[in-house]
Amino acid sequence: MRPLNPFAPTFGATPPMLAxxxxxxxxxxxxxxxxxxxxxxxxxxxxRRGSGKTVALEALxxxxxxxxxxxxxxxxVTGGLLNRLAHSTAEHLNKIADELATETTRDLAAAGLxxxxxxNPEADLSRRLAHLLRALASHLAAADSGIVVTVDEMHAGxxxxxxxxxVTVQEVTRVEQLPLAFVGAGLPILEDTLLADSSVTFLQRCxxxxxxxxxxxxxxxxxxxxxxxxxxxxxxxAVDHAVTTSQGYPFLIQLVGFHAWEAAEDPTxxxxxxxxxxxxxxxxxxxxxxxxxxxxxxxPDGARRFLVAMAVDDGVxxxxxxxxxxxxxxGYASVYRQRLIKVGIVAPEGHGRLDFVLAAARQWxxxxxxxxxxxxSLSLADRDPIGFAxxxxxxxxxx
Ligand SMILES: Nc1ncnc2c1ncn2[C@@H]1O[C@H](COP(=O)(O)OP(=O)(O)OP(=O)(O)O)[C@@H](O)[C@H]1O
Ligand SMILES: [Mg+2]
Numbered sequence: 566m567r568p569l570n571p572f573a574p575t576f577g578a579t580p581p582m583l584a585x586x587x588x589x590x591x592x593x594x595x596x597x598x599x600x601x602x603x604x605x606x607x608x609x610x611x612x613r614r615g616s617g618k619t620v621a622l623e624a625l626x627x628x629x630x631x632x633x634x635x636x637x638x639x640x641x642v643t644g645g646l647l648n649r650l651a652h653s654t655a656e657h658l659n660k661i662a663d664e665l666a667t668e669t670t671r672d673l674a675a676a677g678l679x680x681x682x683x684x685n686p687e688a689d690l691s692r693r694l695a696h697l698l699r700a701l702a703s704h705l706a707a708a709d710s711g712i713v714v715t716v717d718e719m720h721a722g723x724x725x726x727x728x729x730x731x732v733t734v735q736e737v738t739r740v741e742q743l744p745l746a747f748v749g750a751g752l753p754i755l756e757d758t759l760l761a762d763s764s765v766t767f768l769q770r771c772x773x774x775x776x777x778x779x780x781x782x783x784x785x786x787x788x789x790x791x792x793x794x795x796x797x798x799x800x801x802x803a804v805d806h807a808v809t810t811s812q813g814y815p816f817l818i819q820l821v822g823f824h825a826w827e828a829a830e831d832p833t834x835x836x837x838x839x840x841x842x843x844x845x846x847x848x849x850x851x852x853x854x855x856x857x858x859x860x861x862x863x864x865p866d867g868a869r870r871f872l873v874a875m876a877v878d879d880g881v882x883x884x885x886x887x888x889x890x891x892x893x894x895x896g897y898a899s900v901y902r903q904r905l906i907k908v909g910i911v912a913p914e915g916h917g918r919l920d921f922v923l924a925a926a927r928q929w930x931x932x933x934x935x936x937x938x939x940x941x942s943l944s945l946a947d948r949d950p951i952g953f954a955x956x957x958x959x960x961x962x963x964x
Pocket of ligand 2: 577
């Protein structure tokens with residue numbers, strides 16, 4: 566039977582080796598030990614799709630639990646966040662109802678929050694969140710522990726609810742100094758939406774962590790260590806190639822690792838450069854489908870034309886060239902430039918230059934049926950005639 570593949574190329578799936586997040590984990594755990602005065606006691610993790618926000622939250626959650634803290638975790642994607650958080654808190658209170666101080670039980674009852682048989686799982690508790698968290702946090706404070714609330718997908722949340730959550734955490738943590746820590750996560754677009762809203766000062770004051778691509782040493786660990794732990798060896802050439810292909814992008818690291826493992830004859834003995842080369846080709850095709858295609862689907866025609874005008878280059882594109890190819894004004898081109906940077910598909914690469922964040926995006930765009938059609942509508946005088954032989958790839962490891 567084939568040995569079980571350790572890599573986890575699925576969104577939200579814990580990787581076999583969580584690499585490059587030690588600083589974040591250390592800061593947040595230090596904060597829990599120090600108390601609400603620590604700057605990382607309330608934190609926000611910002612990063613692109615597939616950069617590892619959900620698994621970082623999960624790692625923080627379980628590390629906090631190991632230290633005896635209680636974790637309450639939700640995603641903001643669907644409405645009713647406050648109500649869900651309140652019910653989770655009420656359920657925890659219910660479990661320890663016998664241990665609560667009489668005063669706490671009395672306060673809760675006075676606020677209409679019955680425990681035990683009086684607990685109504687159907688009730689709307691969204692306005693009672695502060696009450697419930699305060700009761701639970703005061704109880705846990707006596708035992709030197711606390712609550713860590715984690716909220717994923719903040720960019721998709723309801724602004725009113727997130728604002729209220731901020732006010733609640735602020736009140737319990739900052740004002741009353743009770744042990745209620747908070748870690749939120751979302752796409753960088755949060756900077757322009759929620760974090761730009763002057764009424765959410767609490768969130769603006771959270772410590773920010775950039776959940777970015779992994780540096781090469783961390784990417785090496787993420788790729789080689791899971792193989793080593795199963796008795797296998799990756800040659801240094803194989804590791805280097807895997808690191809280069811993945812660009813340190815966590816989701817692509819898992820895809821490359823997964824397919825290299827599948828390509829190997831006996832991965833528990835060795836994974837060779839050939840295995841990585843063949844695995845990388847599959848991984849790059851899949852990352853196009855799984856990451857680039859959903860972004861593309863949501864883009865207007867103008868933004869797609871902009872990306873095609875970039876994809877004709879084999880590497881970094883000059884803004885001046887893109888603008889010319891689009892036959893557009895520099896104002897028009899820079900609107901799309903900004904928008905595509907926000908989406909996370911391209912990034913500035915020095916003054917007046919732009920590149921795809923994932924080299925695989927260029928390949929994916931070139932493989933589209935509409936690519937030659939759009940190219941024909943562009944002014945490509947600065948390029949050798951493409952005809953429609955597609956430009957040769959410099960990044961495809963098979964090439
Ligand atoms: N530090 C890491 N080291 C190795 N692999 C990682 C790391 N972080 C995440 N991964 C892997 O990357 C993939 C994406 O992780 P995750 O789902 O947490 O990303 P995300 O930022 O939450 O994405 P989205 O914005 O789509 O929700 C998963 O396959 C996960 O196993
Ligand atoms: Mg996620």
